Amino acid sequence: MSIKAYRTLQQVEVIVGYKTYIDLVAELVKGKEVISSGMMKEVDRCQKAIEIALQKRSVAVISSGDPGIYGMAGVVLELALKMGVQEAIDIEIIPGITSANAAAASLGAPLMHDFAVISLSDLLTPWKTIVQRLEYAAQGDFVTVLYNPVSKKRTEQIKEAQRIFLKYKPGNTPVGIVRNAKRGNEEVTVSTLAEFLKHPIDMFTVVLIGNNRTFSSAELMITPRGYSL
Amino acid sequence: MSIKAYRTLQQVEVIVGYKTYIDLVAELVKGKEVISSGMMKEVDRCQKAIEIALQKRSVAVISSGDPGIYGMAGVVLELALKMGVQEAIDIEIIPGITSANAAAASLGAPLMHDFAVISLSDLLTPWKTIVQRLEYAAQGDFVTVLYNPVSKKRTEQIKEAQRIFLKYKPGNTPVGIVRNAKRGNEEVTVSTLAEFLKHPIDMFTVVLIGNNRTFSSAELMITPRGYSL
Numbered sequence: 302m303s304i305k306a307y308r309t310l311q312q313v314e315v316i317v318g319y320k321t322y323i324d325l326v327a328e329l330v331k332g333k334e335v336i337s338s339g340m341m342k343e344v345d346r347c348q349k350a351i352e353i354a355l356q357k358r359s360v361a362v363i364s365s366g367d368p369g370i371y372g373m374a375g376v377v378l379e380l381a382l383k384m385g386v387q388e389a390i391d392i393e394i395i396p397g398i399t400s401a402n403a404a405a406a407s408l409g410a411p412l413m414h415d416f417a418v419i420s421l422s423d424l425l426t427p428w429k430t431i432v433q434r435l436e437y438a439a440q441g442d443f444v445t446v447l448y449n450p451v452s453k454k455r456t457e458q459i460k461e462a463q464r465i466f467l468k469y470k471p472g473n474t475p476v477g478i479v480r481n482a483k484r485g486n487e488e489v490t491v492s493t494l495a496e497f498l499k500h501p502i503d504m505f506t507v508v509l510i511g512n513n514r515t516f517s518s519a520e521l522m523i524t525p526r527g528y529s530l
Numbered sequence: 531m532s533i534k535a536y537r538t539l540q541q542v543e544v545i546v547g548y549k550t551y552i553d554l555v556a557e558l559v560k561g562k563e564v565i566s567s568g569m570m571k572e573v574d575r576c577q578k579a580i581e582i583a584l585q586k587r588s589v590a591v592i593s594s595g596d597p598g599i600y601g602m603a604g605v606v607l608e609l610a611l612k613m614g615v616q617e618a619i620d621i622e623i624i625p626g627i628t629s630a631n632a633a634a635a636s637l638g639a640p641l642m643h644d645f646a647v648i649s650l651s652d653l654l655t656p657w658k659t660i661v662q663r664l665e666y667a668a669q670g671d672f673v674t675v676l677y678n679p680v681s682k683k684r685t686e687q688i689k690e691a692q693r694i695f696l697k698y699k700p701g702n703t704p705v706g707i708v709r710n711a712k713r714g715n716e717e718v719t720v721s722t723l724a725e726f727l728k729h730p731i732d733m734f735t736v737v738l739i740g741n742n743r744t745f746s747s748a749e750l751m752i753t754p755r756g757y758s759l
Contacts, residue, residue, distance in 0.1 A: 375639035406625035410604035425756030437670030527654030
């Protein structure tokens with residue numbers, strides 16, 4: 302967590318967030334008003350936060366990772382614009398460390414070169430759009446970070462992603478799998494494009510597929526930046 | 531800066547880094563041994579840091595943003611592998627907040643959906659490879675973050691990037707320009723794909739090009755995640 306995020310959570314009167322994320326900052330939340338609810342209630346929570354801010358109370362909406370990467374920043378701003386209150390309240394987005402950055406640090410240095418981040422969740426995005434992006438990311442030889450690779454109901458998409466990448470890349474392309482990146486109970490695996498589905502992958506996991514220069518060594522995954530060493 | 535990075539800089543005996551970045555953490559560096567040098571000496575600096583670690587002294591190599599995104603993490607790990615000392619020293623990569631995250635937070639919420647990060651620097655990468663990635667990022671409708679868009683000697687590449695994106699995207703696609711993202715003297719501009727080159731862009735700037743749903747409003751740049759509001 303950034304120093305700025307930490308200090309902000311210390312200072313605000315009310316903290317709003319998904320229960321799992323509130324639990325991750327339990328120490329900071331003590332004694333504060335907390336508005337928590339389950340998954341799929343994102344919009345309701347952000348609306349409540351805006352209503353609290355309109356009462357001139359200070360409130361923080363928390364996301365995991367970075368609120369600006371597939372997080373709550375967009376919902377808060379869109380709602381404030383829709384309600385016509387974006388000038389009446391002072392909204393600040395505090396950047397954080399998203400799973401791509403956290404997982405990369407645990408794998409070594411896979412993101413030393415151009416990369417793409419793609420969510421495999423088709424709840425809010427047509428699967429056809431996601432497939433097209435996978436095709437372009439693979440052809441463009443981007444190091445590719447897959448968010449939400451698997452959920453209880455979504456198990457086939459990661460197999461399709463593997464199939465697409467194997468059209469353009471050799472089976473020995475390094476693939477990193479990181480579960481609970483930098484959350485204390487982290488699990489890190491370095492595998493290959495041909496083999497990585499043999500390892501457990503769930504909704505707390507991100508998957509990183511190397512580019513054509515990425516190599517693995519000593520359980521590290523490294524994409525050379527191109528310096529002569 | 532993350533709490534972890536801050537505490538690490540407090541604890542180590544020696545800090546190694548490019549002078550400009552050392553100056554950004556002047557407070558933390560006071561009283562410590564500092565090994566600093568200009569640009570283009572990255573490999574030398576990392577080698578020195580490894581030699582210090584081999585003497586059982588604690589040393590931090592600093593990068594701006596996130597050392598794992600186009601930063602020094604890769605050089606340190608590659609050198610340690612090449613020298614055969616990766617097991618003799620304990621190397622930890624501490625993730626940070628890269629320009630993409632920082633700039634996104636200042637623009638509003640442009641990275642709520644799949645995105646690509648591309649460096650326009652052709653010092654270490656053939657320009658042909660960069661052009662191909664720009665083509666695929668534009669066709670894949672990724673929100674695209676351009677690092678190193680311009681330098682003193684590199685002024686044409688950003689024009690070529692604009693030309694490529696205009697082949698696939700309308701001229702009114704929002705483009706965000708952020709200089710010195712979250713460094714205190716930040717400058718934020720929201721423009722369009724057709725017009726953004728009228729604004730000053732230099733090596734301290736990142737440029738974010740929206741996807742086909744990104745909109746701008748009240749000087750914000752927002753890519754909807756897709757929730758119904």
